[in-house]
Amino acid sequence: MAAATPPPKPLRGNPPTLDDLARALGVHKSTVSRAMDPARRHLIGADLLQRVQAAAQQMGWRPNRAAAALATGRSRTVGVLLPDITNPVFPPILRGIEDALDAEGCFALLANTARREGGVVAAQMAVERMLAQRVEGFLIATAVRDDAWLEGLHKSGAHIVLVNRTNDAPDSRGRLPAVISDDMLGMRLAVDHLVGLGHTRIANLAGPADLSTGRARREGFLQALAAHGLAPAAVVDGAAFSIEAGDAAMSELLGRKTRSRRLPYGCTAVVAANDLLALGALQALQRAGVAVPQSLSLVGHNDMPLLAQISPPLTSVRIQHYEMGFRAARLLMESLRGVPGSASTVVLRPELVVRGSTAEAPS
Amino acid sequence: MAAATPPPKPLRGNPPTLDDLARALGVHKSTVSRAMDPARRHLIGADLLQRVQAAAQQMGWRPNRAAAALATGRSRTVGVLLPDITNPVFPPILRGIEDALDAEGCFALLANTARREGGVVAAQMAVERMLAQRVEGFLIATAVRDDAWLEGLHKSGAHIVLVNRTNDAPDSRGRLPAVISDDMLGMRLAVDHLVGLGHTRIANLAGPADLSTGRARREGFLQALAAHGLAPAAVVDGAAFSIEAGDAAMSELLGRKTRSRRLPYGCTAVVAANDLLALGALQALQRAGVAVPQSLSLVGHNDMPLLAQISPPLTSVRIQHYEMGFRAARLLMESLRGVPGSASTVVLRPELVVRGSTAEAPS
DNA sequence: TTGTAGGCGTTATCAA
DNA sequence: TTGATAACGCCTACAA
Numbered sequence: 001m002a003a004a005t006p007p008p009k010p011l012r013g014n015p016p017t018l019d020d021l022a023r024a025l026g027v028h029k030s031t032v033s034r035a036m037d038p039a040r041r042h043l044i045g046a047d048l049l050q051r052v053q054a055a056a057q058q059m060g061w062r063p064n065r066a067a068a069a070l071a072t073g074r075s076r077t078v079g080v081l082l083p084d085i086t087n088p089v090f091p092p093i094l095r096g097i098e099d100a101l102d103a104e105g106c107f108a109l110l111a112n113t114a115r116r117e118g119g120v121v122a123a124q125m126a127v128e129r130m131l132a133q134r135v136e137g138f139l140i141a142t143a144v145r146d147d148a149w150l151e152g153l154h155k156s157g158a159h160i161v162l163v164n165r166t167n168d169a170p171d172s173r174g175r176l177p178a179v180i181s182d183d184m185l186g187m188r189l190a191v192d193h194l195v196g197l198g199h200t201r202i203a204n205l206a207g208p209a210d211l212s213t214g215r216a217r218r219e220g221f222l223q224a225l226a227a228h229g230l231a232p233a234a235v236v237d238g239a240a241f242s243i244e245a246g247d248a249a250m251s252e253l254l255g256r257k258t259r260s261r262r263l264p265y266g267c268t269a270v271v272a273a274n275d276l277l278a279l280g281a282l283q284a285l286q287r288a289g290v291a292v293p294q295s296l297s298l299v300g301h302n303d304m305p306l307l308a309q310i311s312p313p314l315t316s317v318r319i320q321h322y323e324m325g326f327r328a329a330r331l332l333m334e335s336l337r338g339v340p341g342s343a344s345t346v347v348l349r350p351e352l353v354v355r356g357s358t359a360e361a362p363s
Numbered sequence: 364m365a366a367a368t369p370p371p372k373p374l375r376g377n378p379p380t381l382d383d384l385a386r387a388l389g390v391h392k393s394t395v396s397r398a399m400d401p402a403r404r405h406l407i408g409a410d411l412l413q414r415v416q417a418a419a420q421q422m423g424w425r426p427n428r429a430a431a432a433l434a435t436g437r438s439r440t441v442g443v444l445l446p447d448i449t450n451p452v453f454p455p456i457l458r459g460i461e462d463a464l465d466a467e468g469c470f471a472l473l474a475n476t477a478r479r480e481g482g483v484v485a486a487q488m489a490v491e492r493m494l495a496q497r498v499e500g501f502l503i504a505t506a507v508r509d510d511a512w513l514e515g516l517h518k519s520g521a522h523i524v525l526v527n528r529t530n531d532a533p534d535s536r537g538r539l540p541a542v543i544s545d546d547m548l549g550m551r552l553a554v555d556h557l558v559g560l561g562h563t564r565i566a567n568l569a570g571p572a573d574l575s576t577g578r579a580r581r582e583g584f585l586q587a588l589a590a591h592g593l594a595p596a597a598v599v600d601g602a603a604f605s606i607e608a609g610d611a612a613m614s615e616l617l618g619r620k621t622r623s624r625r626l627p628y629g630c631t632a633v634v635a636a637n638d639l640l641a642l643g644a645l646q647a648l649q650r651a652g653v654a655v656p657q658s659l660s661l662v663g664h665n666d667m668p669l670l671a672q673i674s675p676p677l678t679s680v681r682i683q684h685y686e687m688g689f690r691a692a693r694l695l696m697e698s699l700r701g702v703p704g705s706a707s708t709v710v711l712r713p714e715l716v717v718r719g720s721t722a723e724a725p726s
Numbered sequence: 727t728t729g730t731a732g733g734c735g736t737t738a739t740c741a742a
Numbered sequence: 743t744t745g746a747t748a749a750c751g752c753c754t755a756c757a758a
Contacts, residue, residue, distance in 0.1 A: 014436075015494075017751055028729050033752065045727065063495045066432035067751035070734050073377075075429055076496075077472075085454045085461075088668065095449050095475060107472045107496065109440075111465075112458060131378075132426045133439075133470065243672075279672050305451065309606075309642050311674035380735055391745045396737065406743060430735035433750045 016059045025055055032056075036063065069134065076106045078332060079130035081123055082141040082163075083114035087241075088304045089321060090141065093163060096325025097139055104333050109135060113142050124149050131158075137332045139163055139325075143211040150176075159335050163328040165212040166345075177335065179328040179346040183213060186317040186350040187220030188227070190271045190299045193315070193352055195228050198361035199269040199297060203234040205249050205281055207241050207273035214241070217273040217301065233267035238277045246272060246280020254288050265296060268361045275300035275307060275316055282314070282357075293359035303353050313355035320348045379422045388418055395419075399426065432497060439469045441695060442493035444486055445504040445526075446477035450604075451667045452684060453504065456526060459688025460502055467696050472498055476505050487512050494521075500695045502526055502688075506574040513539075522698050526691040528575040529708075540698065542691040542709040546576060549680040549713040550583030551590070553634045553662045556678070556715055558591050561724035562632040562660060566597040568612050568644055570604050570636035577604070580636045580664065596630035601640045609635060609643020617651050628659055631724045638663035638670060638679055645677070645720075656722035666716050676718035683711045 018036070022029035027048070034040045035052040044052070055061075069075040080097060082090050094110070101108055111126030123142055127149065130138070137159035140150065150167060154160055154176060162178035194202055204221045207214030218235065225232055236253050238245040256266060272278035278300030282292060290296050292312055300307065303318035327346050334342040381399070385392035390411070397403045398415040407415070418424075432438040443460060445453050457473070464471055474489030486505055490512065493501070500522035503513065513530060517523055517539060525541035557565055567584045570577030581598065588595055599616050601608040619629060635641035641663035648655055655661050655675055663670065666681035690709050697705040 019751075029751090030730080030753080031728055033754095034728090037753090043727065048727090062491070064433075064751055065496045066429050066438055067734090068753075069429035070427075070433050070736090071751080071753045073734080084458070085448070086458050088451070088454075091449045091451075091454055094473075095447070098448075098473060098475060102474075105492070107492070109470045110457075110461060110473065112461060128425070129468070129470070133428045279669070283672070306642070306669050306673070309646070309673050310669070382735075392735090393737080393746080394744055396735095397744085400737090408743065411743090427735050430750090431737075433734090433752090434736040434738080436750080 015064075016061050017064070018061070021052065021055055021059060021061055024059065025051060027052075073134070075134040075136060077109050077133060077135050078106060078329070079127065079133075079135040079138045080108045080110045080141070081113050081126060081138065082110070083143055084112050085110070086112075089164070089302055089319075092321035093141060093325035096322040096327075097163075097329040098325075100326045100329035100333070106136075106333070108139075109133060120144070120147060120149065123147070127153060136336050137161070139328055139332055141165065143213070145210050145212050145215070159332060161328045161332040161335070164324055168212070175345075177331055177344045179324050179331060179348065181319045181324065181350050182347045183216035183350075184220035184223060186301060186319070187217055187271065188224040189350065189352040190301070190317055191221065191224035191228070193354065193358065194269045194271070194297060194299065195230070197269075197297065197358060200230055200361070201233040201263060201267040202230070202269045202271060203236070203253060203267040204232055205246060205253070205270055205272040205277050206235055206237050207277065208238065211241070214273060221271055221273075238273065238280075241274045241276055243276050243280040243283065246274075246277035246282075247284045248280070249277065250281035250284035251288075254284065254290070265290065267296070269297040269299070269358070271299045271301075273301055275302045275304045275314065278314055278316070278357075279310070282310075293357050295362060297358040297361075299358060307353075308355060312357045315355045315358040316353050317350050318353050319350050324348055378427075379424050380427070381424070384415065384418055384422060384424055387422065388414060390415075436497070438497040438499060440472050440496060440498050441469060441692075442490065442496075442498040442501045443471045443473045443504070444476050444489060444501065445473070446506055447475050448473070449475075452527070452665055452682075455684035456504060456688035459685040459690075460526075460692040461688075463689045463692035463696070469499075469696070471502075472496060483507070483510060483512065486510070490516060499699050500524070502691055502695060504528065506576070508573050508575050508578070522695060524691045524695040524698070527687055531575070538708075540694055540705075540707045542687050542694060542711065544682045544687065544713050545710045546579035546713075547583035547586060549664060549682070550580055550634065551587040552713065552715040553664070553680055554584065554587035554591070556717065556721065557632045557634070557660060557662065558593070560632075560660065560721065563593055563724070564596040564626060564630040565593070565632045565634060566599070566616060566630040567595055568609060568616070568633055568635040568640050569598055569600050570640065571601065574604070577636060584634055584636075601636065601643075604637045604639055606639050606643040606646065609637075609640035609645075610647045611643070612640065613644035613647035614651075617647065617653070628653065630659070632660040632662070632721070634662045634664075636664055638665045638667045638677065641677055641679070641720075642673070645673075656720050658725060660721040660724075662721060671718060675720045678718045678721040679716050680713045681716050682713050687711055 018032045019029040022032045032052055035044045035049050098108055109130055113123040115122040139161055141163040160176050162176050166178045167176050206218040209215050236249045238249045285292055292298050300314045300316035303316040307314040307316055381395045382392040385395045395415055398407045398412050461471055472493055476486040478485040502524055504526040523539050525539050529541045530539050569581040572578050599612045601612045641661055653659050663677045663679035666679040670677040670679055
């Protein structure tokens with residue numbers, strides 16, 4: 001055979017292209033292209049295939065996704081919007097998302113929408129940039145419920161899956177696919193646990209009503225109580241899902257306290273809508289000298305890391321964060337592929353993790 | 364003029380292209396292209412510019428970065444490698460990275476390299492995929508020190524900035540630009556604080572020696588002690604930067620204890636290389652009935668969230684995580700732009716946050 | 727089983 | 743100041 005194949009063109013500093021490979025092998029680039037595509041490899045002669053792969057390896061060829069994206073319209077990226085990765089709920093969600101995307105050869109483009117400049121605008125700008133990158137779809141975990149831009153994005157035909165939240169469209173037609181935790185159930189687990197411990201005067205430290213989880217958990221609390229024929233001892237609104245808000249809200253609740261001997265704090269147990277709120281509440285309680293759980297039981301929500309390390313260890317409702325992200329990403333991938341039977345909403349089961357912050361109701 | 368410009372081609376479902384715009388305006392696409400580029404806008408007639416922008420707005424044009432990437436070779440993405448976003452040190456770092464990238468119109472492609480399948484391979488695969496996406500550079504926060512793939516990547520000409528770690532190349536020529544915390548100083552702050560409280564028998568709960576922070580902090584501890592003319596009471600190696608490892612290491616240390624009356628635990632203070640190790644140590648201490656800080660003082664490192672909520676609140680060395688990510692990303696951007704005077708290594712100052720886990724040495 | 731031709735949406739380099 | 747033309751690297755018919 002050709003004793004001396006022509007040297008494969010003075011190497012540039014850039015990675016070689018399919019065409020470079022093709023020339024080096026004396027075949028056409030479309031042949032090489034086929035050899036590189038698992039789905040069409042079978043059209044290639046076994047020996048040629050060998051040579052192509054060897055050459056690719058040796059010359060250091062790498063696919064150029066930018067070019068492929070231009071040609072096919074598939075960028076292999078999806079946009080992920082969340083308020084702030086610094087909030088401990090989101091890392092496991094993101095991790096799940098990336099593991100699922102990774103399995104499909106996709107990357108996430110991330111945006112933290114809770115910027116100093118103000119949430120909505122940041123989200124819109126992020127979406128704009130992601131659209132420019134031609135993301136194939138969106139995973140949205142931003143919290144605000146009434147965002148019009150979401151509606152607009154949806155109507156523009158973008159593929160969207162919501163994570164850890166839902167949108168409340170008036171018609172069910174406008175309801176977007178979502179992966180959420182069963183917040184109703186979560187609150188029921190918390191309430192049932194407390195009732196089982198003999199508590200009947202239970203208060204709720206609720207989250208902001210304009211966040212979907214905030215609203216769902218407040219409602220779940222009320223329903224769970226009602227199922228036991230109980231009325232809420234109190235419902236205080238936290239201004240945010242934060243330690244400070246929890247502290248403030250709990251302080252307010254303590255201020256309200258009915259000074260009865262049997263019920264010095266107006267209740268014997270508090271269910272917080274979120275662990276941060278619970279931690280803030282704990283802070284306020286300790287400052288006020290209220291013994292947890294002896295005088296007051298406390299339950300959080302999310303089971304974020306390190307809850308077992310604090311004192312008392314916080315009882316909390318554990319959400320399947322990782323799974324939530326993973327399933328959401330898979331759902332999106334399926335909807336992109338046009339899989340027909342793909343579920344439109346997935347509800348994950350939370351579980352109660354009982355620790356030291358809850359105990360029998362004081363007699 | 365042309366009373367009836369030909370209808371601008373039956374709208375496809377896809378976003379319009381520059382050429383679509385150009386046709387609608389009766390100009391050439393390269394003109395429109397120029398109008399869209401801030402750097403070349405000035406070449407365009409003022410009125411035309413107006414019309415182009417209006418049309419773009421009205422027809423809903425968006426830049427197609429995939430096409431631009433192909434034409435220019437600039438993808439506007441950078442690869443970010445970190446062990447696991449679920450580890451609380453990384454979210455703020457990532458946040459900093461993204462804020463900095465965002466300002467330049469870039470996105471991060473993220474990979475968690477601490478997969479179940481084993482770290483190194485995962486990192487290599489991630490790099491491979493990122494290279495395919497034609498990322499412009501890499502921000503690397505993976506921890507292992509001896510990774511050959513890093514060296515390979517570097518030699519292949521990739522732009523790299525290390526975050527929260529360094530590589531120890533034999534020659535300083537092979538040393539990569541990095542943004543790190545001053546671990547020596549951090550340990551000195553911790554040791555000085557303890558010495559100031561009267562401690563002279565201080566032990567180190569060190570991290571794995573194959574991680575760059577693990578080694579630097581161990582060394583920093585020894586140097587800081589030496590500066591006071593003290594010898595270490597003990598140095599125990601944690602198997603990992605985790606609570607479990609901290610628990611195990613502390614248990615071991617307690618096992619070693621010299622049963623002297625004055626020094627029941629062989630030391631009066633422990634400096635951990637990391638907060639998780641410290642938390643594990645705390646766990647072991649509480650189990651063993653050792654009072655912190657009355658019998659033993661404990662210092663962590665990183666000042667991760669919620670340290671103030673545990674009991675006792677943990678004294679810790681605070682690292683500038685966000686800043687670290689931000690600076691690293693900026694450094695990378697500069698090196699891409701070929702900025703000449705760009706620093707090659709940035710060392711950030713940690714500070715000590717004193718809380719309840721440290722107190723005067725027991726007399 | 728392999729080759730040919732054209733196009734994906736931008737940018738860059740000349741001309742005009 | 744604007745237009746024409748040719749890449750950029752890959753994919754997809756269709757033809758051979």
